[in-house]
Amino acid sequence: MKNVVTAKDVAKLAGVSQSSVSRVYFEGANVSEKTRKKVLAAAEELGYRPNEFARSLITNRTKxxxxxxxxxxxxxxxxxxxxxxxxxxxxxxxxxxxxxxxxxxxxxxxxxxxxxxxxxxxxxxxxxxxxxxxxxxxxxxxxxxxxxxxxxxxxxxxxxNNLSASRQIAEYLIGKGGGDMVYIAGNENTSTSREREAGFRETLERNQVAYRKYASDFTYEGGYATTLKVLEGKKVPSAFFAANDIMALGALDALRQHSIRVPEDTKIIGFDNIDMASWPAYELTTWEQPxxxxxxxxxxxxxxxxxxxxxxxxxxxxxxxxxxxxxx
Amino acid sequence: MKNVVTAKDVAKLAGVSQSSVSRVYFEGANVSEKTRKKVLAAAEELGYRPNEFARSLITNRTKxxxxxxxxxxxxxxxxxxxxxxxxxxxxxxxxxxxxxxxxxxxxxxxxxxxxxxxxxxxxxxxxxxxxxxxxxxxxxxxxxxxxxxxxxxxxxxxxxNNLSASRQIAEYLIGKGGGDMVYIAGNENTSTSREREAGFRETLERNQVAYRKYASDFTYEGGYATTLKVLEGKKVPSAFFAANDIMALGALDALRQHSIRVPEDTKIIGFDNIDMASWPAYELTTWEQPxxxxxxxxxxxxxxxxxxxxxxxxxxxxxxxxxxxxxx
DNA sequence: TTCCATTTTGAATACGTATTCAAAAAACGA
DNA sequence: TCGTTTTTTGAATACGTATTCAAAATGGAA
CATH class of the missing domain: 3.40.50.2300 (Response regulator)
Structure with missing residues (x-):
């Protein structure tokens, strides 16, 4: 009962050879306009579609x-x-x-x-x-x-360009003032987290701004929990840079939990520019990935x-x- | 240069026929343990993998x-x-x-x-x-x-089971008290939005609770904008039911924008139980889709x-x- | 028209596998 | 041991397409 319309069937109806049918469906092949029309008409009538598997088998390529x-x-x-x-x-x-x-x-x-x-x-x-x-x-x-x-x-x-981005982020935060900053890292085995850390840290150190790094895991829950841990220290850092937006949102919620005002008491910046970053509940400053x-x-x-x-x-x-x- | 190891190659190395190689890889076929081992050893040595396209071509099935x-x-x-x-x-x-x-x-x-x-x-x-x-x-x-x-x-x-769910949601909200409720609909041509509306409305009417429906589109922005429109009226409804969570979140943010307290001044419930619904910023009551x-x-x-x-x-x-x- | 160059065509073959069928091998019962 | 049944095997074929190659058709120039 399955689809049995093959190039041979079309060929028969169109009164041409199977080769010609094949050529109509193969880009760049030589077919006269006349047979092309005949073939397409017959194909339309029968509902023919070239079999991708037979195709791939012989060309050794797939789409x-x-x-x-x-x-x-x-x-x-x-x-x-x-x-x-x-x-x-x-x-x-x-x-x-x-x-x-x-x-x-x-x-x-x-x-x-x-x-x-x-x-x-x-x-x-x-x-x-x-x-x-x-x-x-x-x-x-x-x-x-x-x-x-x-x-x-x-x-x-x-x-x-994570390195350049995180340097610019560091400079931006330095420009906003404040003396100690926290990086909330993603999974340590990812290049993205490591690079964002490197550019950030390096720029802060060059500008003699205190820097702390906290390990986290790229999840909202991770950002939330990590920020709570940061807040166990007495002093609220002047700014947070989270390795991605979703952690930044978690961090933001944790800060609110402690009634720490953003951006008055501390600042926070994420990375990715996901849809949620622009939601009124968050309005997160972030770095857009193109x-x-x-x-x-x-x-x-x-x-x-x-x-x-x-x-x-x-x-x-x-x-x-x-x-x-x-x-x- | 492409992968040229075929069943025939394996057959030759193993000293059996191509048919036997095929049978080893075809579930439910009869092969003696002896040839199976020979074939698998040869296949391993050559790095053989059956070609899915040839396979599908002949069986007329795919995975x-x-x-x-x-x-x-x-x-x-x-x-x-x-x-x-x-x-x-x-x-x-x-x-x-x-x-x-x-x-x-x-x-x-x-x-x-x-x-x-x-x-x-x-x-x-x-x-x-x-x-x-x-x-x-x-x-x-x-x-x-x-x-x-x-x-x-x-x-x-x-x-x-949208109908039953929305009925239960209506009953739940009625139980919480309050006399007029708003349904924030999703795209009108979706069965999900229509069914959730039907169960909700029907239950409210049966309980003689005032009901209003506002059209929206299943997006955060839609939920936000629609809620602002609802608030243009003088009276804040006693409860909102949004056809999905993401609209409910938008609605919640719009309510906060107007400093309307939830759940004190009005209540809101969503649908889906997406991850974000449990975030501390929202803590949204919702219906979990299994x-x-x-x-x-x-x-x-x-x-x-x-x-x-x-x-x-x-x-x-x-x-x-x-x-x-x-x-x- | 005729001749040559070019384009178009169809027959035949190949791709790598599953499957049929008959032959060979193995297993079994006596 | 032999005969019979069952299992396993290999040769041949089919799946639906692209591609080669030679033949046929077409186009143009004279």
Whole structure:
């Protein structure tokens, strides 16, 4: 009962060969306008759609991009997901979605991607063992780490210019006055948290501003709990910089809990510019990650590598910008 | 240079036929333990992975589920996405992710799903033309509408028991006292908003409680703006029921904007129980949608239909429960 | 018209697997 | 041991498409 309309059926109805039908659906092939019309008419009548699997089998290519995500719970990622799918769709690619709970993408998931012979892979917020990457390299499948950096020279990476951003954030907060600042870190094994820390710390030290770092985990609850811990000390710091927005919101709520006024008694700044940051309840000052540009960079690279594989390794850092609201 | 290890190569190394190699990887086929071991050893040595496309071509089946989502911007949906992928993975299925901006899934996307001959389809928060559904039916591809209802008898539907929930919500609010209540509706063309309205209104009317409905759009900004409009009237209603949490949060912020105390001056209740509802800044009373159960129902149905297609049409309504916090 | 260059076409083949079918091997019962 | 049933095996084929290659058709120049 299944869909049985094949190129052969169309060929018969149109009075041409199967090859000609194939050529009509294959971009760049030579077909006369006459047969093209005949074929399309017959195809329309029968409801023909080329079988992607037969196609991929013979071309050894697919129109599928593997998109691996970690931490969908962060409101930042739905946007990323949406933009990727929209962008890939424009180029005729579909998205095979893989969710991983681990920091490092698992063997199982890698095999899925390889089994489906994906045309390219995007890994957001997670990393990958070098040995696993080798499997993609040897199959000439281009790969991008999105928003995660490993040692340079190992992966093509697209992320925000965290170092420059956190320096500017530090300078901005210094400009607002106050002598001691707190960095609320995300998971320590992420390049994003480490880099944001580095730029922030370095700039504060150069300006002789006292600096404390508190470990946290990129979650709202983490930001909340960590801030409560900060407040156990006697003195309220002059400013907080949280490694992402959602922690900043948690921090803000913790401060309110203690009736500490923001921005009068202390200031707080986040990172990402998620939707919630602009909500009246928060009005969070933050650093906008230029998702569109980051996605664009990623897609462009993948498409060019799909077109002709070079194995190019590079780190692309896209600049974001400060969004000033009412918490600083 | 691409992955060239085929079943034939493995067969040669193992000293068996290609058929035997195939049988090792095909569940339920007859192979002696001896050849299985030989084959697996050879496969391991060569790094063999069966080609999914060749496989699908001949079996006319895939291990791919099409997951269509609308409105990824609602924090409710990342959870849904994650649970679906996790659940399908357990059964060996991968997820082809399709994002649609329209209420009704577009022809383009439907063709993608058909081209990849997906084993089943989940449509969350969107609907589909009956004619499009026919394409799936005729190909015996099972389909589930998740969290959206159309006329019964047309689709297999899994959603929350909105009617019963909204009745209980009305009774709960009546129990809290107060004489006039406002319903903040979501998009009017969604069954979820209409059903939640129906149960709420009906119960209020039966109890002779004044009722007003305000149109909105399921977004935070919508909930905020709509509430401001409600407050233009002289009297603050005794309670608000918002069709989803994110609107309820917007409403709450709008109330605070006007220094109206919750729950003293008015009460508010949402729907979904998204993570943010429990944040200290909000502490929103809401109705929990039992996502796990809904996902489980969906997956079970799809798997059984994949196993043997029956075309069964049914509406499954899963009960949720009231989560009482500090806004009522 | 004829000849040559170019474009278009169809027959045949390949892609990597599952599956049929008959043959071979193994297991079993006596 | 032999005969019979059951299990396992390999050769051949099919899935639906893209692609090669030679043949056919077309177009243009003379």
């Amino acid at each position: 599928i991009i593997g998109l691996v995500m970690k931490g969908v719970q962060n409101p930042f990622y739905p946007q990323v997901l949406q933009q990727f799918t929209a962008s890939f769709k424009k180029w005729g690619y579909s998205v095979l979605f893989v969710h991983t709970n681990n920091d490092e993408i698992q063997k199982e998931d890698i095999e899925t991607l390889l089994n489906y012979n994906v045309a390219g892979v995007v890994i957001t917020d997670a990393t990958m063992a070098l040995s696993a990457a080798e499997a993609f390299r040897s199959n000439e499948i281009p790969l991008v780490l999105f928003n995660r950096k490993l040692k340079t020279g190992e992966f093509y990476t697209v992320c925000c 998702i569109e540009k980051m996605v664009e960079e990623t897609v462009n690279y993948l498409l060019s590598e799909i077109d002709e594989y070079s194995g190019l390794i590079k780190t692309v850092e896209v600049d974001g910008s400060l969004i000033e609201r009412k918490t600083t | 791919i589920i099409g997951l269509v989502m609308k409105g990824v911007q609602n924090p409710f949906y990342p959870q849904v996405l994650q649970q679906f992928t996790a659940s399908f993975k357990k059964w060996g299925y991968s997820v082809l992710f399709v994002h649609t901006n329209n209420d009704e899934i577009q022809k383009e996307d439907i063709e993608t799903l058909l081209n990849y001959n997906v084993a089943g389809v989940v449509i969350t928060d969107a609907t589909m033309a009956l004619s499009a559904a026919e394409a799936f039916r005729s190909n015996e591809i099972p389909l589930v509408l998740f969290n959206r209802k159309l006329k019964t008898g047309e689709f297999y539907t899994v959603c929350c 996502i796990e159960k809904m996902v489980e129902e969906t997956v079970n149905y799809l798997l059984s239909e994949i196993d043997e297609y029956s075309g069964l049409i049914k509406t499954v309504e899963v009960d949720g429960s009231l989560i009482e916090r500090k806004t009522t």
